[in-house]
Amino acid sequence: MTPYLEITDLQVEFPTQDGTVRAVQGLSYALPLGRTLAIVGESGSGKSVSSMAVMGLHDPRSTRITGSIKVGGKEIVGMSERNLMAFRGADASMIFQDPQSSLHPYFTIGDQIMESYRAHHRVSRKTAKARAIEMLDRVGIPNPGRRVDQYPHEFSGGMRQRAMIAMALVNDPKLLIADEPTTALDVTVQAQILDLIADLQRDFGSAVVFITHDLGVVAEIADDVLVMYAGNAVEHGPVKQILGTPLHPYTWGLLESIPAVSGTPGPLHPIPGSPPSLLAVPNGCAFHPRCEFRDRVADGLCGEKLPDLVARTADPDRLSRCHLTGPDRIFETDILPRLP
Template sequence: MSPILEVEDLRVGFTTEDGVVRAVDGVSFDLAAGEVLAIVGESGSGKSVTAQTLIGLTRAPNATISGSVRFHGQDLVSLGDNDLRRIRGEDIAMVFQDPMTSLNPVYRVGDQIAEMIRAHRDVSRAEARDRAVELLRSVGIPNPERRVRDYPHEFSGGMRQRVMIAMALSLEPTVLIADEPTTALDVTIQAQILRLLDDLNAQRDLAVILITHDLGVVAEVADRVVVMYAGHVVEDAAVDEIFYDPQHPYTWGLFGSLAPLDAPQHSRLPQIGGAPPSLLSLPTGCRFAPRCPHAFQACSEPPPLQARAGGAHLDRCWLDPALKSTLRDVDGRIGLRKPVAS
């Protein structure tokens, strides 16, 4: 399918007293209608900044943004604020990470949804309120005629997240960005939220960008996965390829942090040593090399993001593909091993 959203060489830097923070550095991907794209990586890898930049939320006097974000062929990066405001919410909506801080605590949830609708539609207050009731019902909130008059603190965490999803879907966008939509929710509510997103994706052909740390969530709903580290993409592939044939050592480290059910009792999980580099002073070569047990001489040069053997699986690593399958398997698990001699 042809993509409806095309991100090419997106770069976002923030000027600070200590220097320029290169939060996003050359990120590229595309998104088709009905596709669920998961973006994963450690905190500070640039996931949320990438998502917010797509809809112009990182524009600030100290921000420098370059590259292109094409939505149906229209470049959103070069679009003026007024034109972008018409697309934001109308065509591309976002569910933010913390619904308690995203919702205004002094306004009823129905009024907040209605405000979103009336900002883009020429409808009366009563019509907007009726639409808010329909939206709350569509996301599974019981007794929406009464709950529409409640305040955010009167909802549970899962219900507040449903309110945020209802607000994001109020104008029937074609792209939904969900930033950690299941954070701090128990597993039962998490499963309900994921089922809701999956149903909406199927019913509306909704394209979804899902930002998460939870690889279980990725396996449940994603079609394709982009792995980010230190501001750029280190791996991009279909979800099955990421889970069964990961190519980048950083991705191996992420999978190594998962506790398998058949692991020996009291066995220690593999871990990635060190910490992500400062975005103020990034390594000159491979950005993961200081933490990678497989780093060798070639890693002093930055590797390109490229496909191996002409496939669609992209990764940014100098290791030989034939060697990778040997290095990543440890007792039948995906994890990190001892360094390779240079």
């Protein structure tokens, strides 16, 4: 299957007075229609920055972007502002973390959805409003005919996020980027929103990039997982395998730092240290200063050479960026007994 979204060797850098912030360094991945990719990582791992680059949302005056981002065959890197305008919202759209601050407080929900629709369709206000009501109904907002004329502050948090989703999908985009869409919501509402996104994806057959740091959400929604660290992908593969037998020590660390609900309560195993500054990313593997397995790689290779993101087991769909040999065995013997 040809991928709808294809990113090749993407670099996103922000020149600042203190030096260059290397937010994304050599990221590559591909996503076909009808699949959901979860991008996982800590703050500053580059997951949001790379997704903003897919939408062409970085200010070209303060950002340096190289590499290639192809969406439906169109190259986004270096695209003119005029073409970007036609692309955004129509071919790809985005839902953001906090629906409270992401909706304009001074315009009605209907106005904002209609604006999105009319930006890409030459239709009357009346037609656009009917479309807005239809979309609100589709995302499960009761009484949409009345709700369409209300302001965001008259909506609850979950309803606001539903309205955001309605706005994002009003033009039937083939690519939907959801940047932590459930982080600001109550747990019960989170599940509803996840169901809704999964549901809509089935109906629209679109490709979904789901950014999150919540591995529970990943298990729920993703087909594939991309784990990012310090601006780079460290592991990529199908969700079952990544959450079941991860290959990269960073992914092990993420899994181990989740408190267990069942089983005997024991101490958590947080990853020691904190993510590196993007102004000075460590040489070699960016994770090596925090990695408790670096001594198992000979000659201090971890501190010198950045490993490639390649298949390291018999499974060709599973990619990992780590010098360790036989990581699946290490996971089974050393990590699994520690996991609850």
